Structures are given as C-alpha cells and as structure tokens.
Amino acid sequence: MAGPAAASETAAADTPRPASAAAERPAPFPAAAGRASETPSAGPAAVEPSRSPALPALRVPRLRGRLHAADLGLLxxxxxxxxxAVGAHYIAARSLRPEQVLRVSLPLRSTLSGEEFEALRQRIASRFGPPGEGRVQALALAWQQPYAVGCASITGALALGPQAVDCAQTCAATLASPYFNSASTRPAAELGLRPAMLLAAPDEAAARALIDRGVAADGRLGLRGAPPVQLALLRSGDARRDVRSALYPPAGPMRGLPLDVVQAPADPPPELPRVLIAQMGLAQLPALDKLHFVPGALxxxxxxxxxxxxxxxxxxxALAWIAAGATASHGTVSEPCNHVQKFPHPQLLLLxxxxxxxxxxxxxxxxxxxxQSLFIGEPLAAPYARR
Known part of the structure; x- marks a missing residue:
C-alpha cells in the first residue's frame, strides 16, 4: 500500500464536492503531519507515519428512520x-415485490467497460427511475462479479459515477460523498444517489447463510438485559495499515450501552464472543475463528x-470476513493509498x-x-432497529 501515512481532511480541498454535501458537519479526521510520495506501482512506500493530534469530539446527526425492504431495488x-440462486433467496427472505427486481445480463468478469456500465445504468434508470424519482432508494446486487468499473468500484460508480476515481491518480483524493455522516434516510430522493451493496459471499451456500444472518439480526441488539457486544479494534503493527487506530474510541465499556471496546493485537486476534464490529489493517488476514460474530456484524x-x-x-x-460470519464488509478495488477518508471511520460506523x-x-x-469502495453483505441488516 502506497501513499500518505494519514491523509488530511484538507486534502479534499482540491476534490470536487457535490453541492449537496453537508459542509457544516465537523471534520471527523485528525490533521495529517505530511504526505508521502505516491508510488502505487512500486509497492509499500517507506514513509514515516503521521503523529495525529487527539481525536476530536464527534457528532453524528440524529437519525429518524432507516431504509426498509420496500426501498430497495434488487439486480x-x-x-x-x-x-x-442468491437473488431468488433474497426475494423470498425480504419479501420483495416483482417491481423491485431488475434482471440484466452482464459479463462474468471483474470489471465492466464504460459502455457496459452505461448500458446498466440506463437499465436501472428505466426500471426504477433516475435518483430522485420513484421509491427505490438503494440497490442490492446479487453477484460476486463484476465488482469494478474501470478503477471505481461498481457500488461507488452506481452512486457517484465512474468519474469519481481518476485511473491516472488512484492515490489522489476522490469525489466526496454527500451521504457521508448524513442524517438522510432517503438518499436517492434527498441527495441524488443510490448507495449499493453486493450480496457477495464465497459460494451460494455462504450467500444464503449471509442473507439469513441479516434477516435474523433485525432488532435483536440493544435490548434491556442483553449481554454486551464487542467492538474489536485491532492493531497490526504495520504503520501504513494501522492509520485508523488514531480514530479508535477508547478501550473499555461504552457508557450507557451494553458494548465493550476492545483494543488488542490483530495477529493473532484475541478470543472474543459476540463481536459486533471488527476492524484492523493487514494485507493477509489471520485466522478469524476467535472472533465470534453476532448476526448483523460488520x-x-x-x-x-x-x-x-x-x-x-x-x-x-472482504469475502474472508463473510466466510468468518460477518454480515457486511468493505474493501477497495484499486490502489487507494492509505487515505483514511477512503475506508470506514470506526466511530461513525458504530454510531x-x-x-x-x-x-x-x-x-x-x-x-x-x-x-473505490466496494460494499458487500446483506444491506438491510439492522440489529439496533426498533421493533
């Protein structure tokens, strides 16, 4: 992994931002101490990790609602x-109506060409209407491949367009998302984008189990008297891939919630029951059998x-996490360098x-x-939803 040791929020200044981005929200990233040379083809850059200041106090908007099965379009x-097979199982599991399903024919390879993607985008608009019209607010893609459009992920391209990533500078700042740390529960109607997630798993049986975990998760956590869940924030010792550790919340019980924050080495990970969220920075994941995930785990x-x-x-x-029992995961499809803005923020994900x-x-x-972010998993899993 090449690039900055910890990218600064100010690096976004040269990045085009959609006009609807909520600029008033506080920046959740510490400032960086500097930038490393961008050498994506040369392997890991020998860089000095930044010394981040204390993590700022974070605010997240109060959410009033969430996406439901009726808001989803399935491809x-x-x-x-x-x-x-996976699409049929998902239709039954989430009781999707026929008008929520779009059947297309796509090549079975990792990357779509620009022309193939444009044809797909037009089919989606014809079926569900352009963003801002119709009921469909988000998309589930029932496949493992294709997962990219040029240097963009297919999930990123469907929401922001393939131009969100410049293939000549994949280590540079990319298009900022107006959905980031947003209060919106209607992203297509309010922000003009449809977030997407792949129903991807190592095989059909694992995909059916993934979907069933997502359905089983709904409204099952946060109940009075329930045992605590664990937030496993693990350090690898690799300075380039550990940059998110500056964003980890303090270890220990989270006040007012049955949730414990655990900070520990990543390889090997500690034995942990009831893991809700696990994050680390490693190129090769260790055995994950010591992390026992609850349904709905990220x-x-x-x-x-x-x-x-x-x-x-x-x-x-990210498929390794699904195989280990997680319900959703994330990974990048082209060399991103280690800008923390290109990876899930530990506290925002949790909050x-x-x-x-x-x-x-x-x-x-x-x-x-x-x-560049590929989001995979069961999109509607909501363990803290009010029943």
Whole structure:
C-alpha cells in the first residue's frame, strides 16, 4: 500500500464536492503531519507515519428512520447461476415485490467497460427511475462479479459515477460523498444517489447463510438485559495499515450501552464472543475463528485490494470476513493509498449503526471518499432497529 501515512481532511480541498454535501458537519479526521510520495506501482512506500493530534469530539446527526425492504431495488444477472440462486433467496427472505427486481445480463468478469456500465445504468434508470424519482432508494446486487468499473468500484460508480476515481491518480483524493455522516434516510430522493451493496459471499451456500444472518439480526441488539457486544479494534503493527487506530474510541465499556471496546493485537486476534464490529489493517488476514460474530456484524480490514474479490492481488479480500460470519464488509478495488477518508471511520460506523441504521447505511455513511469502495453483505441488516 502506497501513499500518505494519514491523509488530511484538507486534502479534499482540491476534490470536487457535490453541492449537496453537508459542509457544516465537523471534520471527523485528525490533521495529517505530511504526505508521502505516491508510488502505487512500486509497492509499500517507506514513509514515516503521521503523529495525529487527539481525536476530536464527534457528532453524528440524529437519525429518524432507516431504509426498509420496500426501498430497495434488487439486480440479478441472468448470465450468472450464483446470481440467479442468491437473488431468488433474497426475494423470498425480504419479501420483495416483482417491481423491485431488475434482471440484466452482464459479463462474468471483474470489471465492466464504460459502455457496459452505461448500458446498466440506463437499465436501472428505466426500471426504477433516475435518483430522485420513484421509491427505490438503494440497490442490492446479487453477484460476486463484476465488482469494478474501470478503477471505481461498481457500488461507488452506481452512486457517484465512474468519474469519481481518476485511473491516472488512484492515490489522489476522490469525489466526496454527500451521504457521508448524513442524517438522510432517503438518499436517492434527498441527495441524488443510490448507495449499493453486493450480496457477495464465497459460494451460494455462504450467500444464503449471509442473507439469513441479516434477516435474523433485525432488532435483536440493544435490548434491556442483553449481554454486551464487542467492538474489536485491532492493531497490526504495520504503520501504513494501522492509520485508523488514531480514530479508535477508547478501550473499555461504552457508557450507557451494553458494548465493550476492545483494543488488542490483530495477529493473532484475541478470543472474543459476540463481536459486533471488527476492524484492523493487514494485507493477509489471520485466522478469524476467535472472533465470534453476532448476526448483523460488520468487519473490514484496511489494505489496498480488499475489494478485488477474485483475489488475484494476493491480499485477503472482504469475502474472508463473510466466510468468518460477518454480515457486511468493505474493501477497495484499486490502489487507494492509505487515505483514511477512503475506508470506514470506526466511530461513525458504530454510531450510525447503534441508532438503528441498516448495514448499507452505516457503511456508506462512514466513508468520505467511496469511489473505490466496494460494499458487500446483506444491506438491510439492522440489529439496533426498533421493533
């Protein structure tokens, strides 16, 4: 992983921002001590990690509602047996209506061309209307591949457009998301974007189990008398990939909630029951069997190619977290360098999820620059939703 040791929020100054971005929200990132040379083709840069100041107090907007099954559009690739089977299971699990389902035929490869993506985008607009029209506020994609459009993730491209990432400068700041740390529960209607998530798992059986975990999670946590869940924030010792540790909340019980924050080494991870969120920075994940995830758990690692689901870069992908029992995950599909804005913010991910947000909402609202971000999992899982 090349690039800045800890990117500054001020690096976004040269990045085009949608006019609807909520500029009044406080910047949740510490300032960086400097930038490293950008050498994405040369392997990890030998950089001095920044010395971040104390983490600022964070505010997140109060959420009034969340996405529901009726707000979701499901895409099924008719050329992909996995997609047909997983899509059918999801329709039944979330009781989706026929008008919420779009069947398309896509090539079975990792990356769509610009022309193929534009044809897909037009099919989506024809079926569900352009963002801002119709009921569909978010998309679930029932496949493992394609996961990219050029250097952008397919989830990022569907929301922000493939131009969100410049392939000549993938280590640069990318398009800022107006959905980041937002109070919106109607992102298409209010912000003009539809967040998307892949129903991706290692195989069909794992995908069905993933979907069932998501459904089982709804409204199951935060109940009076329930045992605490764990927030596992783990350090690898790799300064480039540990940059999010400056954003970790303090270890110990979280006041007023049955939730314990655990900070520990990542390799090997500690034995932890009832893990709600796990985050670390490693290229190769250790054995994850000591992390016992609750239904609805979110887990990800900061590395360059966690979203390249075919694994051809030799790094662990987000699929490893799904295989270990997580319900949603995140990874990048092109060399992002280690800008913290391109990865889920630990506190924002947690604080939105605790308010009853769905997995797709919590993950999307925790990433400031999501053009390279691939979000995978069961999008509607909401363990803290009010029943």
């Amino acid at each position: 099924i690739n008719t050329a992909d047996p996995y997609s047909l 887990a990800d690692h900061l590395t360059s190619w966690g979203g390249a689901l075919d694994g051809h870069h030799g790094q662990s992908t 939105h999820y605790l308010q009853g947000a769905t997995a797709i909402e919590a993950y999307w609202k925790s990433v400031a620059w999501p053009g």
